[in-house]
Amino acid sequence: MNKLTAAKFIRDRFLYILTGLFITGLGACLMLLEHARNPALMDLSSMYYFIGAAAFFIVLVLTFDYIRTRGYYKQLHEAIERNSELRTGAIAQSAVTVEQELVVRLLDQQNSTYLNKLGTYRRQQELHNHFVMQWVHHMKTPLSVVDLLLQEAMTQQPLSDEEQHELILSLLEETDRMGKGLEMLLHTARLDKFEMDLxxxxxxxxxxxxxxxxxxxxxxxxxxxxxxxxxxxxxxxxxxxxxxxxxxxxxxxxxxxxxxxxxxxxxxxxxxxxxxxxxxxxxxxxxxxxxxxxxxxxxxxxxxxxxxxxxxxxxxxxxxxxxxxxxxxxxxxxxxxxxxxxxxxxxxxxxxxxxxx
Missing domain, CATH: 3.30.565.10 (Histidine kinase-like ATPase, C-terminal domain)
Structure with a gap:
């Protein structure tokens, strides 16, 4: 379905074919006028030979153009069907015109840009995942300390005012660590949309x-x-x-x-x-x-x-x-x-x- 068929090729080259036929028809008309003006000098058989030769060369040029560009279109269709990373090197070998070479260069640049952005995104994602896992690990420490302080307070005799004050300060310090950890996680997540929050x-x-x-x-x-x-x-x-x-x-x-x-x-x-x-x-x-x-x-x-x-x-x-x-x-x-x-x-x-x- 996506292959370059003769019908599709002729449709793409229709303007060139029409131009060739117009020039051939114009030449035939000039020969007819010359024959009408001077029948002895212009034989109608020459006009027939001209039309036949023109049609032959038009077909020959189209056939040659079809054969040399078929590989280029084949590579493009294969890349589309695979829906994967473009192999611009293979397409470049099949490009035969300046336009096709420019298209290949454009594909190569677009592919490189895409791979660079994909690599950047993957690195950012890995960085974020690593940070989240490390953040979860570090949040366990203040939680464990808070739990330990509360257990000690529950198992001990009534605490003195000084001990209660020290316990409260320790709990506040650990909750402060957790709060700052949460803020850091939030700010790191917002960093990707930095310009929108400025x-x-x-x-x-x-x-x-x-x-x-x-x-x-x-x-x-x-x-x-x-x-x-x-x-x-x-x-x-x-x-x-x-x-x-x-x-x-x-x-x-x-x-x-x-x-x-x-x-x-x-x-x-x-x-x-x-x-x-x-x-x-x-x-x-x-x-x-x-x-x-x-x-x-x-x-x-x-x-x-x-x-x-x-x-x-x-x-x-x-x-x-x-x-x-x-x-x-x-x-x-x-x-x-x-x-x-x-x-x-x-x-x-x-x-x-x-x-x-």
Whole structure:
């Protein structure tokens, strides 16, 4: 049914056939006029020979064209019937005209684009599946801790006020971990539709930092972390997404500072110059090993510190992705055992690269 039959071929070449017949008819008419004007010089038999020769060459050309293009159409129909990845190499060998070669190039480009997008989608799907499985695994830990704390509280004698307070703080810390895990899963899912959930405006960054610190106030007090905000800045960004980034950085700062003894500082230094704003977040935590620094923004990379703190390895990856899509630059510097500094640079030209990342 899909094969190139003679009828289909003639139908596709009908205009050329009609043109050939018109030229042949025009020549025959000119011969008839010449014969009418001077019968002695123009014999009608010559006209018959002309018509016969023209018809023969028309048929010959069509037959030759049919034979040489049959392989090209055959390859196209086989690719359609298989409904699979196009073998453009085989079709290219059968292409005989410039138009057919252009079609083959187009098919090859479309096939390459399709395979690249399919590969990207598969990698994203694998990344998402891996993250969900890892997230479920890590959510078991706070659930187990909550269950253990409740069992101990039920089996022990009436708790003192101090013990009750400690129990409540422990339960709040574990529920906070679960809440942040749920938020990370949600934000990771929304990342695929990032451009549809975006509202860029000029915001007071110092006020946003203050909001983030209020969210983490209880943990800062419990682990003796003293946050300080220095300076002001008004960059152009998306408030809800930059809060996600700041929450992740502050959570990491608390997580890797809480085991240190004594009072620790968490400094937010803001600087606004012309159209460029910078935010530097410096903690006094355990720091990052030099060999781990180049990979901290990779998905699922935990490093030495993350393995101890049961990190999913997705928080900084998510922060980096958000900053990249917002056009902000996120950099990190660290000294092992002394602390870490994250620097976010807000530049006005960055908001025009939202289609990247």
């Amino acid at each position: 509202h860029l405006v000029k915001v007071p960054l110092h006020d946003i930092v203050h909001e983030v610190l209020i969210t983490h106030r209880r943990l800062c007090i419990r682990h003796h972390i003293n946050p300080q905000i220095q300076g002001e800045a008004w960059p152009e960004t998306d408030k809800k997404w930059i809060i996600v980034v700041l929450n992740q950085i502050v959570s990491n700062a608390i997580k890797y500072s809480k085991d240190k003894q004594g009072m620790k500082h968490l400094i937010f230094h803001l600087d606004h110059h012309d159209t460029i704003s910078k935010l530097m977040i410096t903690d006094e935590g355990s720091g990052i090993a030099p060999h781990d620094l180049p990979r901290i923004f990779d998905p699922f990379f935990t490093g030495e510190n993350g393995q101890v703190a049961e990190s999913t390895g997705m928080g900084l990856y998510l922060a980096k992705q958000i900053c990249s899509r917002l056009g902000h630059e996120l950099l990190v510097s660290s000294e092992l055992g002394a602390g870490t500094t994250f620097t976010i640079t807000f530049s006005p030209h960055g908001i025009h690269i939202l289609d990247k990342g």
